[in-house]
Amino acid sequence: MLQEKILVTGAGGQIGTVLCDELRKIYGEENVIGSDIKAQVNSSGPFVILDILNTQRMCEIIDDHGINQIYHLAAILSASGEWMPLKTWNVNLNSLLDIFEIAREKNIKKIFYPSTIAVFGKSTPQKDTPQYTSLEPTTAYGMSKLSGELWSQYYFNRYGMDIRSVRYPGIISYQSLPGGGTTDYAVEIFHEALKNGQYTCFLKEDTYLPMVYMPDAIQGTLQLMEAPSDKLSVRTSYNLSSMSFSPSELANEIKKNIPNFTIKYEPDFRQQIAESWSQSILDDVARKDWNWSPKYDLESMTKDMIFQLKKN
Numbered sequence: 001m002l003q004e005k006i007l008v009t010g011a012g013g014q015i016g017t018v019l020c021d022e023l024r025k026i027y028g029e030e031n032v033i034g035s036d037i038k039a040q041v042n043s044s045g046p047f048v049i050l051d052i053l054n055t056q057r058m059c060e061i062i063d064d065h066g067i068n069q070i071y072h073l074a075a076i077l078s079a080s081g082e083w084m085p086l087k088t089w090n091v092n093l094n095s096l097l098d099i100f101e102i103a104r105e106k107n108i109k110k111i112f113y114p115s116t117i118a119v120f121g122k123s124t125p126q127k128d129t130p131q132y133t134s135l136e137p138t139t140a141y142g143m144s145k146l147s148g149e150l151w152s153q154y155y156f157n158r159y160g161m162d163i164r165s166v167r168y169p170g171i172i173s174y175q176s177l178p179g180g181g182t183t184d185y186a187v188e189i190f191h192e193a194l195k196n197g198q199y200t201c202f203l204k205e206d207t208y209l210p211m212v213y214m215p216d217a218i219q220g221t222l223q224l225m226e227a228p229s230d231k232l233s234v235r236t237s238y239n240l241s242s243m244s245f246s247p248s249e250l251a252n253e254i255k256k257n258i259p260n261f262t263i264k265y266e267p268d269f270r271q272q273i274a275e276s277w278s279q280s281i282l283d284d285v286a287r288k289d290w291n292w293s294p295k296y297d298l299e300s301m302t303k304d305m306i307f308q309l310k311k312n
């Protein structure tokens with residue numbers, strides 16, 4: 001059997017730090033190479049510095065380590081992306097096309113490409129958004145991710161490349177901090193609740209967004225990557241759903257565990273981004289094709305977040 005040798009880009013980020021640990025448990029520490037533009041302190045295994053736009057360096061790393069799978073996480077997220085739209089397009093989309101071309105040449109057998117609920121826009125039905133729907137994103141991040149989805153499908157159809165993707169909702173994690181997104185409030189709120197007993201939220205209290213807890217997001221990613229190729233009917237990106245809540249609902253849930261917690265609302269430019277996205281998602285196709293089935297809801301996620309953060 002061919003030994004898996006996996007390169008993870010953006011490995012120092014919110015998802016990458018956790019995903020690398022999980023991949024190493026499955027494939028062995030030395031078989032998962034983390035990479036990022038910035039040094040990663042506390043990497044649990046091999047790590048290299050890689051600016052994703054440096055294709056020559058990427059080829060060297062792939063050759064040196066005999067890489068045959070890539071998880072391409074490096075990106076600029078929705079809020080940061082609005083400060084540098086053209087750079088966001090370059091980092092998010094051009095790096096993906098570089099990876100596809102390198103992978104084609106070097107026979108990389110599988111690629112994971114994370115997409116996002118940011119591909120939805122004002123013309124998308126906001127509640128129970130179906131898999132196949134109108135996609136008119138308004139952010140540079142959303143446009144780059146949607147284009148990436150279409151290119152993934154193109155490389156699959158044209159060259160038979162096995163590229164797999166999910167549209168992650170906002171991810172909530174205790175292990176790592178988020179990096180410049182619109183859903184970041186749902187992680188920050190826990191840290192502030194435990195540290196200061198209060199939080200100032202940059203979204204309005206009734207802004208509903210789809211969210212998922214990190215253990216479910218990682219489990220789903222691994223499940224998708226292990227699924228038989230012929231079961232996968234979606235080669236753009238799968239809708240993934242778990243929970244949907246507003247800041248005030250999350251605050252009320254936190255109050256059940258930290259009774260003195262208070263929240264106030266000072267919406268900023270991220271409010272407009274959030275309002276352009278879906279509030280809840282239908283993920284029936286992911287459930288049918290590769291058995292996606294998240295375990296956590298708002299209540300169990302909140303309890304576990306507080307428990308884990310206190311423990312650490």
Ligand code: NAD
Pocket residue numbers: 009010011012013014015016035036037038050051052053072073074075076077091114115116117167168169170171172177178179180181183
């Ligand atoms: P993050 O911002 O925490 O991490 C991204 C990482 O990419 C950072 O460590 C950053 O240093 C790195 N990076 C940026 N530019 C780079 C470059 N030029 N070269 C190499 N590395 C570079 O993001 P995340 O939350 O871990 O997200 C990972 C992926 O998942 C992204 O593609 C994102 O679009 C997607 N996603 C995340 C969420 C979420 O809620 N976290 C939701 C939907 C989709």
Ligand code: AKB
Pocket residue numbers: 077078079115116117118141168169170171180181182183184
């Ligand atoms: C963001 O808010 O930009 C990300 C995402 C949902 O893609 N968390």
